Amino acid sequence: MMSDSHITKKAVHCALFILMLLWSWSAAAQLPGQQQVEAIGTGSITYNDVAAARDRAIDDALRKAVEQTLGTYIDSQTRVQNYMVVEDRILSWSRGYVSNYQITSELKKTPELYEVRMLATVNTSDLQRDADAVRNLIMSMGNPRVMILFDEQNIGQSYDKYYYFDVDMTASETAMMNKFLEKDFQVVDPTTVRQNKERDAILAAINGDNKAAASLALKQDAEVVITGKAVAKVATGINLAGMKSCQANLTARVIDADVGTVIATGSQHAAYPHIDEVTGGTLAIEKAAKALSDDLISKILAKWQSRFYDLNTVKISVMGLASYTQASDFKNALQYTARGVKNVFQRDLSGGTAEFDIQITGNAEQLARELDQRQIGDFAVAVIGASANKVTLRASMSNQESPADSL
Structure with a gap:
């Protein structure tokens, strides 16, 4: 017959084994770069609108979940590496987002305050790789509509400032619009902009007048406007066995329409060999426009991510x-x-x-x-x-x- 002390030791060992199993299952359930945290959020109840207060409490809890996780993450990185803390907090905050959450409890804490408790999974990897997270972020920012205006000069085309109005869409606008649509952005049809009779205002917007761009976007019910220029040329001194090296350069800026401030800028260069310089120029512009779109989308999402989770x-x-x-x-x-x-x-x-x-x-x-x-x-x-x-x-x-x- 076993002694009581032997039975107690066996029970302790079994309990420890079960705890280790539970810990391993929990760790396995979380992907690399993820952390599960508990957060509490509150929202003010105004005009007896409890539903809106609940939404604000959920948003508050999401921000606090990211704050807890990134606070630990940044502190850990600082301790281990002993590097200088990055001054630009946007770089830090744009690294975290809530990929999913479960509300564990909620209640009307006071007549003026609603409280939500949640278990949130915070991801510190690249948000752009998570299509659902991108879609949720766009919705959280109010599903802003994007307007794209690009002046374009292809190879062999003499510059005419009013040429912009002779085409439905430029090659750069088409390529960029498709890229933004792939990420579930709402995009204003550029052809509706060309129907605007204020041609000089449109040209001013394309040429860098932020106020003109903002005003034009608001008239088209767009919250974000992207303006820029695309120029294609044939590179000289390059022998491609009869092919021509068609080079394209694009520059762009992204503007918040309601306040007229620049939130991102970008530029891209691309080359495309082709026997026909006009076709090659178009393909080079499209190639650069796709790369530019990826760059601008990344910057816009990082900006919005920081706005939602930080200040x-x-x-x-x-x-x-x-x-x-x-x-x-x-x-x-x-x-x-x-x-x-x-x-x-x-x-x-x-x-x-x-x-x-x-x-x-x-x-x-x-x-x-x-x-x-x-x-x-x-x-x-x-x-x-x-x-x-x-x-x-x-x-x-x-x-x-x-x-x-x-x-």
Whole structure:
């Protein structure tokens, strides 16, 4: 008969064996570059809209899951390698995203706050390799529509600035549009842009006028506009046994239409040998356009990934601030009123309207919900406009008529 101590030791060994099995199964279930974390998110309940508060709580939990994982990841890399910490936080935050999650509990924590607990799988590999993650990120950013405008000069073609309007789509526009569609972006048909009678505005946009590009995009209901130029030439001094070395150079910039700011730039070169220089030039342009599209898509997704999981900059325009003192008071109060606001920067004050850049964890829609019909310091505020990256407010001193009543 075995002693009690022997039975106890055997039980302990069995328990340890089971724990090791469970740990190995759990580790095997996670792919390299993945980490499972528990996160808690909260969302403000405004206008008794619990469903919207739940969505905001889920977004908040997703951000915190990535924050926990990357905080550990970056700290571990720093300890092991003892390298200088990268100053550009965008490079760090664009390395993580939630590939899937499971809500473990949720409740209305208070009359003004909704809470969600989740178990999230955070991936630190390249997001672009995960088609579902790319699709989810695009949806999280409001499914922005992209407009592509490219001026093009092929080999043997004399430059005419109005030639752009003589074709349905240039070769570069066609190649880039197909690339963006492959990634599930919504793309505005370039032929609808050519129907616009403001030809000089279109040409100004193509030639680098960001305001003209932004204005044009908004008229076409596009949130992002890509403008650029493509030029093809025959390289001299290269012997290809009768073939011609057709060379193409493309440059582009990506602009947030509602605020007119550049979010990415890129350039590409490609060569294509062909017996016919016009055909070769077209193929070289298409080749460079595809490479340029891959580069721009990567930069756009990295920017959006950072906006969603880390800090996002939203511009707000506040009407009704009559002096610098009022603008300064509003700025100071704003930092402590809306959830998720990290920094407020005053950019301009003229004609009773102040412009601010707000750094938040969240997006413009969430900020608009937080601010609408709120008291910010001595000011009653109403939201009178909102887009993907901008919120427009009307403010009045509390002892004056409500801003909502004056609309």
